[in-house]
Amino acid sequence: MDGQSAANQPVGIDLVAPEVFAPMLRRLALAAFGVGVGATLLAAVWLSWPVAILIGLAVAVPTIAYVFAFARRRMWLSGTVIRAHRLLGERTFDIATATGVQLLVYPGRLRRIVLKLSTDTDTQLVPLAMYTDAGSGRELHLLGLRKLADALAASELVAAIAISEVLVQQLRAEARDAALGERPLYRAVQSAPTTPGVAPVALTDSEVAALS
Structure with missing residues (x-):
């Protein structure tokens, strides 16, 4: 496999892969099915079976549909193209065509960047990291950071190149298992408000530059 082919190999860029939640999702779907059956049997005591079945479906289907949709949500990066699976089909986004690139920080007890x-x-x-008040969290894996950094570095946007450098510094910090305070993404979320419900904060160019 040559270098160009390797660079275009799809890499998953999910912050939390659906497989991590697979056992919980199965239990949730089974519980929803059980509640739906129970609602059907209970409703059948007073109503006709067709109506009772409709009630059971109304109770169970939304939760089962949510579980199925969550399990299908995946993102891959191939070269500069992001492919995102959703419940109904797939959408693509080419980073090379982006006219705006920003880092957003979502405040709250669970802060996300x-x-x-x-x-x-x-x-x-594209979720990059999330951290709790207790100092724990989850960060995008090394290969995902590397591929995103490379894709952004190929852009002509100054903001994209600056964020690419932040991701490279994050990559290096994760690789050497640096303390949270030495990781750019953690420093970014620490600068955001802590009030839940506040709108996401877009980091300015100078704030991004200070992270790398």
Whole structure:
């Protein structure tokens, strides 16, 4: 396999892969099915079977559909193209066509930092890390960071190149198992408000530059 082919191999960029939650999702789907059956049997005591079955479906289907949709949600990066699976089909976003690139910090007890890519007609969000008040959290894996950094570095946007450098520094910090305070993404979320419900904060160019 040559270097170009290797660079274009799809890499998963999910912050939390659906497989991690697979056992919990199965239990949730089974519980929803059981509640739906129970609602059907209970309703059948007073109502006709067709109506009772409709009630059971109304109780169970939304939760089962949510479980199925969550299990299908995946993102891959191939070269500069992000492919995102959703419940109904797949959408793509080419980072090379982005006209806006930002880092967004979502405040609250569970703070999240997200890469926002946008064009005039489309937007793609890529979660990069999340941290709790207790100092624990989850960060995008090393290969995902590397591929995202490479894709952003190929852009002509100054903001994209600056964020690429932040991701490279994050990559190096994760690789050497640096303390949280030495990790750019953690420092970014620490600078955001802590009030839940506050709108996401877009880091300025100077704030991004200070992270790398």
